[in-house]
Amino acid sequence: xxxxxxxxxxxxxxxxxxxxxxxxxxxxxxxxxxxxxxxxxxxxxxxxxxxxxxxxxxxxxxxxxxxxxxxxxxxxxxxxxxxxxxxxxxxxxxxxxxxxxxxxxxxxxxxxxxxxxxxxxxxxxxxxxxxxxxxxxxxxxxxxxxxxxxxxxxxxxxxxxxxx
Amino acid sequence: xxxxxxxxxxxxxxxxxxxxxxxxxxxxxxxxxxxxxxxxxxxxxxxxxxxxxxxxxxxxxxxxxxxxxxxxxxxxxxxxxxxxxxxxxxxxxxxxxxxxxxxxxxxxxxxxxxxxxxxxxxxxxxxxxxxxxxxxxxxxxxxxxxxxxxxxxxxxxxxxxxxx
Amino acid sequence: xxxxxxxxxxxxxxxxxxxxxxxxxxxxxxxxxxxxxxxxxxxxxxxxxxxxxxxxxxxxxxxxxxxxxxxxxxxxxxxxxxxxxxxxxxxxxxxxxxxxxxxxxxxxxxxxxxxxxxxxxxxxxxxxxxxxxxxxxxxxxxxxxxxxxxxxxxxxxxxxxxxx
Amino acid sequence: xxxxxxxxxxxxxxxxxxxxxxxxxxxxxxxxxxxxxxxxxxxxxxxxxxxxxxxxxxxxxxxxxxxxxxxxxxxxxxxxxxxxxxxxxxxxxxxxxxxxxxxxxxxxxxxxxxxxxxxxxxxxxxxxxxxxxxxxxxxxxxxxxxxxxxxxxxxxxxxxxxxx
Amino acid sequence: xxxxxxxxxxxxxxxxxxxxxxxxxxxxxxxxxxxxxxxxxxxxxxxxxxxxxxxxxxxxxxxxxxxxxxxxxxxxxxxxxxxxxxxxxxxxxxxxxxxxxxxxxxxxxxxxxxxxxxxxxxxxxxxxxxxxxxxxxxxxxxxxxxxxxxxxxxxxxxxxxxxx
Amino acid sequence: xxxxxxxxxxxxxxxxxxxxxxxxxxxxxxxxxxxxxxxxxxxxxxxxxxxxxxxxxxxxxxxxxxxxxxxxxxxxxxxxxxxxxxxxxxxxxxxxxxxxxxxxxxxxxxxxxxxxxxxxxxxxxxxxxxxxxxxxxxxxxxxxxxxxxxxxxxxxxxxxxxxx
Numbered sequence: 001x002x003x004x005x006x007x008x009x010x011x012x013x014x015x016x017x018x019x020x021x022x023x024x025x026x027x028x029x030x031x032x033x034x035x036x037x038x039x040x041x042x043x044x045x046x047x048x049x050x051x052x053x054x055x056x057x058x059x060x061x062x063x064x065x066x067x068x069x070x071x072x073x074x075x076x077x078x079x080x081x082x083x084x085x086x087x088x089x090x091x092x093x094x095x096x097x098x099x100x101x102x103x104x105x106x107x108x109x110x111x112x113x114x115x116x117x118x119x120x121x122x123x124x125x126x127x128x129x130x131x132x133x134x135x136x137x138x139x140x141x142x143x144x145x146x147x148x149x150x151x152x153x154x155x156x157x158x159x160x161x162x163x164x
Numbered sequence: 165x166x167x168x169x170x171x172x173x174x175x176x177x178x179x180x181x182x183x184x185x186x187x188x189x190x191x192x193x194x195x196x197x198x199x200x201x202x203x204x205x206x207x208x209x210x211x212x213x214x215x216x217x218x219x220x221x222x223x224x225x226x227x228x229x230x231x232x233x234x235x236x237x238x239x240x241x242x243x244x245x246x247x248x249x250x251x252x253x254x255x256x257x258x259x260x261x262x263x264x265x266x267x268x269x270x271x272x273x274x275x276x277x278x279x280x281x282x283x284x285x286x287x288x289x290x291x292x293x294x295x296x297x298x299x300x301x302x303x304x305x306x307x308x309x310x311x312x313x314x315x316x317x318x319x320x321x322x323x324x325x326x327x328x
Numbered sequence: 329x330x331x332x333x334x335x336x337x338x339x340x341x342x343x344x345x346x347x348x349x350x351x352x353x354x355x356x357x358x359x360x361x362x363x364x365x366x367x368x369x370x371x372x373x374x375x376x377x378x379x380x381x382x383x384x385x386x387x388x389x390x391x392x393x394x395x396x397x398x399x400x401x402x403x404x405x406x407x408x409x410x411x412x413x414x415x416x417x418x419x420x421x422x423x424x425x426x427x428x429x430x431x432x433x434x435x436x437x438x439x440x441x442x443x444x445x446x447x448x449x450x451x452x453x454x455x456x457x458x459x460x461x462x463x464x465x466x467x468x469x470x471x472x473x474x475x476x477x478x479x480x481x482x483x484x485x486x487x488x489x490x491x492x
Numbered sequence: 493x494x495x496x497x498x499x500x501x502x503x504x505x506x507x508x509x510x511x512x513x514x515x516x517x518x519x520x521x522x523x524x525x526x527x528x529x530x531x532x533x534x535x536x537x538x539x540x541x542x543x544x545x546x547x548x549x550x551x552x553x554x555x556x557x558x559x560x561x562x563x564x565x566x567x568x569x570x571x572x573x574x575x576x577x578x579x580x581x582x583x584x585x586x587x588x589x590x591x592x593x594x595x596x597x598x599x600x601x602x603x604x605x606x607x608x609x610x611x612x613x614x615x616x617x618x619x620x621x622x623x624x625x626x627x628x629x630x631x632x633x634x635x636x637x638x639x640x641x642x643x644x645x646x647x648x649x650x651x652x653x654x655x656x
Numbered sequence: 657x658x659x660x661x662x663x664x665x666x667x668x669x670x671x672x673x674x675x676x677x678x679x680x681x682x683x684x685x686x687x688x689x690x691x692x693x694x695x696x697x698x699x700x701x702x703x704x705x706x707x708x709x710x711x712x713x714x715x716x717x718x719x720x721x722x723x724x725x726x727x728x729x730x731x732x733x734x735x736x737x738x739x740x741x742x743x744x745x746x747x748x749x750x751x752x753x754x755x756x757x758x759x760x761x762x763x764x765x766x767x768x769x770x771x772x773x774x775x776x777x778x779x780x781x782x783x784x785x786x787x788x789x790x791x792x793x794x795x796x797x798x799x800x801x802x803x804x805x806x807x808x809x810x811x812x813x814x815x816x817x818x819x820x
Numbered sequence: 821x822x823x824x825x826x827x828x829x830x831x832x833x834x835x836x837x838x839x840x841x842x843x844x845x846x847x848x849x850x851x852x853x854x855x856x857x858x859x860x861x862x863x864x865x866x867x868x869x870x871x872x873x874x875x876x877x878x879x880x881x882x883x884x885x886x887x888x889x890x891x892x893x894x895x896x897x898x899x900x901x902x903x904x905x906x907x908x909x910x911x912x913x914x915x916x917x918x919x920x921x922x923x924x925x926x927x928x929x930x931x932x933x934x935x936x937x938x939x940x941x942x943x944x945x946x947x948x949x950x951x952x953x954x955x956x957x958x959x960x961x962x963x964x965x966x967x968x969x970x971x972x973x974x975x976x977x978x979x980x981x982x983x984x
Contacts, residue, residue: 005208005217006293009904014220014875016882018902019645020921026512044169052383053169055506056178059387059565060237062508066561069886071231071282072289073224073879077886077899079569081597082510101512105901110289117281117300118235123884125236125274129170132305132316136281139300141292152296161604178383182410184354184429190676216875219670223729226672230725230733233394237387241394241407243733245761248665248672255862265676269409294375314438333536333545334621337740342548342711344718346738348682348757372497381497384506388565397722399559399610401552401715402615405722405735433737438617445609445628446563452604453564456633457498460644464609464631469624480624518840547708547834551715551893553838556895558889571897572927574838576829593840661873662949670876681907700825706831709825712834716893727887727938728945729880766945773937773956774891780932787827788961788972794958797948808952809944 007074010134010143019105027146028082028101031112033120033139036093041130046091053126054087054094061085067102068114078104080111085119096120097142107147112140171238171286179189183269191310192246192265195276197284197303200257205294217290218251218258225283227247229264232278239274242266247275249283260284261306271311277303344402346482347433355474356410356429359440361448361467364421369458373417381454382422389447390414395432396442403438406430411439413447424448425470435475441467465478499566508566511597512561519638520574520593523604525612525631528585533622537581545618546579546586553577553611560606570594570615575603577611588612590635599639605631663730672730675761683802684738684757687768689776689795692749697786701745709782710743710750717741717775721756721767731766734758739767741775752776753798763803769795827894831885836894848902848921848967851932852950853940853959856913861950865909873946874907874914881905881939888934895930898922903931905939916940917962927967933959 009015045053062083069077082101086096098115100108120136125135144152173179209217226247233241246265251258262279264272284300291298308316337343373381390411397405410429415422426443428436448464455462472480501507537545554575561569574593579586590607592600612628619626636644665671665802701709712776725733738757754771756764776792783790800808829835865873866879882903889897902921907914918935920928940956947954 008288014878016903020901055383056237056387059384063565064235071228072286073220073883081512083508113285117285121277121281122236126170136303178386180411184409219875220879222670223876227729237391244675247672334618342714344739348737384565392563399717400614401548401554441613445613449605449609450564454498469627547711548715550834551712573840575836583905662946703951720891727884728942729876769941773941777933777937778892782826792959
């Protein structure tokens with residue numbers, strides 16, 4: 001294994017690695033999270049009269065993507081050009097899909113992961129009064145474009161959000 | 165089901181619910197997250213010469229707990245009196261356990277959940293160069309003390325962090 | 329006039345004034361802002377298929393109230409116990425009403441004002457593509473309770489939000 | 493009206509709209525706000541011995557421009573190249589004028605508006621001890637340069653800051 | 657030496673130490689910093705026509721005190737009741753003195769130190785165009801009150817800010 | 821002396837100076853700070869069983885560099901491409917050396933200075949329980965590259981970190 005831990009310099013010290021010599025290119029990433037809850041709780045979500053908890057979670061996820069460099073110590077600050085957070089309401093929970101884009105010297109994988117995680121935590125926060133057993137499951141990178149490593153897409157066989 | 169979604173007032177509007185009339189009491193909460201990775205990646209973690217990725221993740225989790233009200237839109241700002249983040253290195257990943265305490269009018273469940281999630285995201289960030297398949301799994305509340313609902317502990321039968 | 333500018337000490341230096349000796353009491357404040365727009369733009373607001381711009385503005389206002397001490401240099405950090413932002417859709421614009429509560433040594437007037445202002449700016453941000461002439465008008469304190477100065481309510485004769 | 497609400501994608505979901513394909517160009521914007529107060533309060537402002545409340549407000553406005561993407565949920569983070577906040581002391585209040593510049597894929601209108609609003613709120617905060625009736629009036633865009641829509645300047649006939 | 661490093665628990669792990677059982681008491685602290693510059697630069701400071709660099713530094717120091725828990729990883733968030741930053745203009749530099757107060761379970765030493773450091777860095781930032789040799793010297797705790805350890809004052813014999 | 825105070829416009833008003841017309845070039849800066857402590861305290865540092873206080877300080881310094889524009893009022897926000905914080909353990913204290921890089925229209929001197937200062941404050945925070953006399957000394961710019969003024973390196977004769 002000739003790969004290294006990320007964010008360590010050649011002397012083994014944690015740092016924000018020097019990307020000064022890398023070219024600015026288009027980058028995008030999509031991450032997914034799943035908030036598992038009972039069908040009863042899922043069905044309660046749209047019944048709220050004036051506000052939709054998923055809209056609050058969407059805004060939380062978008063705002064969190066912009067805070068990534070403030071949350072993850074060794075992430076570079078990046079000028080994001082696009083952030084979107086989408087939801088799919090399943091019978092046993094809410095699937096979160098977050099996308100980030102930039103034109104930068106390094107990728108936006110952590111921005112997408114952070115948006116998905118905080119959107120999921122916000123859904124949890126708004127539904128936890130209905131059921132203490134709600135859990136966040138399977139935050140993972142779905143897709144990544146741009147940069148030296150090019151295109152990556154998670155193998156579709158895995159369906160971690162549907163379990164028995 | 166006579167419970168309501170959290171953070172909505174009687175007219176169904178999202179708000180930071182009024183806790184002015186609730187007494188200040190001792191509250192604590194512990195949350196868990198699991199970062200799943202191959203045994204090969206797990207074994208690479210302690211091999212870093214000068215810094216330990218888990219120490220970076222611990223600081224990230226502690227700092228994130230203090231930012232909870234800035235990340236989760238409808239959380240009250242709380243004067244935390246204790247934050248701790250611990251790790252257990254398993255053969256197939258890293259278990260994260262985050263604890264928060266306060267003396268306040270509302271609980272610290274989201275602070276513990278946020279600390280666990282951001283510590284897990286930081287581990288992910290530092291190991292993702294070794295394996296693209298690393299995933300964060302099963303962020304959940306382990307234990308909660310204080311407040312009107314009293315003591316809660318997740319049933320121990322569930323062992324979501326060990327899978328095959 | 330024996331009153332003084334706020335936030336200056338006896339030597340005339342800007343400071344966060346010492347409230348250590350003041351008792352902790354219940355405080356609340358309500359502020360109002362008005363976003364003036366043409367009836368055509370007002371009528372376009374509810375026509376958005378999947379999201380409501382006012383829900384985004386509500387979250388922005390609530391989050392801004394929690395950032396008041398970070399935005400207004402000489403404000404004390406306060407442990408808010410309640411934040412709510414409401415809207416009334418008029419024929420010629422959107423009325424914003426923001427309320428904040430705390431139990432503290434100083435009042436939450438600036439928290440209510442900041443929530444109203446940022447909610448109004450967010451409405452402006454989301455509607456500015458429809459009309460460049462949209463303006464924010466008349467951010468003012470509507471009501472204040474608690475503290476040494478007691479109850480205050482703005483005289484109702486003023487209706488700055490309805491103009492010709 | 494074939495224009496759309498800002499910040500919604502084609503499916504009607506709130507997002508930080510994708511500007512990846514837009515060119516980086518010079519952008520600037522100037523916004524104005526007015527803090528209305530009695531002549532008695534205006535005359536008290538320069539009488540402070542050692543500090544000038546308007547200098548505090550200037551710094552608050554400049555710092556707020558840098559926080560715009562953190563305050564207005566759907567704003568892109570922008571690398572500002574210039575921020576200035578100026579004041580004109582009128583007989584019946586303080587006129588605030590804030591300017592922001594960048595070289596970016598989207599404009600700085602909200603940065604100028606936010607700087608003007610927070611500078612105005614800071615003046616309010618520092619004078620509110622003298623008069624409860626102080627109000628912030630008429631936050632609006634004065635001028636905008638750059639981007640697809642080109643140059644815009646508000647018609648000069650409007651003088652919202654002078655009223656009887 | 658039976659004292660321990662701060663912020664480590666009994667197992668040697670970095671944490672925000674649990675202060676839940678400590679009583680809320682009055683605490684204050686005063687810290688000092690010195691920005692050394694040539695007499696020529698010192699004399700240039702008051703010559704600025706419309707603004708005073710020390711006023712900008714004062715606001716920066718006050719705002720920084722409120723960000724202490726966000727900057728110093730293991731500091732508790734504290735509800736500050738007072739922050740003041742003062743300056744003494746010497747022939748060979750500017751002396752900064754920052755004071756913080758709170759009623760809390762732990763002290764405000766780091767808030768005073770952080771305010772002094774950031775005020776000093778801001779003075780440096782505003783004068784660095786005049787002389788590259790400007791340095792910040794001797795940030796130290798001058799005085800501390802409250803808490804278990806009681807009153808502390810640095811021995812006055814030390815005069816680190818005057819050197820030859 | 822035809823130089824001017826930094827950050828003031830031609831009318832003498834504090835502002836974030838307009839760098840729109842300056843070219844984007846490579847910039848780097850290195851700053852140093854020294855935390856003076858008794859040899860007894862220095863020798864206690866590596867004795868901590870599970871965590872290293874210097875690793876906490878390193879992360880604090882790196883994170884602080886990313887917050888520079890939020891801490892120093894008139895600093896431009898910059899897209900940092902590299903941040904590193906290193907330590908040298910001397911007999912009488914810890915030497916901190918912080919480096920920042922960017923490709924931008926203005927330099928990263930303040931980012932390096934801020935990283936060094938906050939790393940030093942964090943070391944102070946973690947050792948202050950062992951000795952109240954610990955002090956931060958001599959925060960200064962060691963080296964600067966890029967921009968109009970080109971290369972600068974502090975004269976090596978000065979050894980402010982070793983004193984008797």
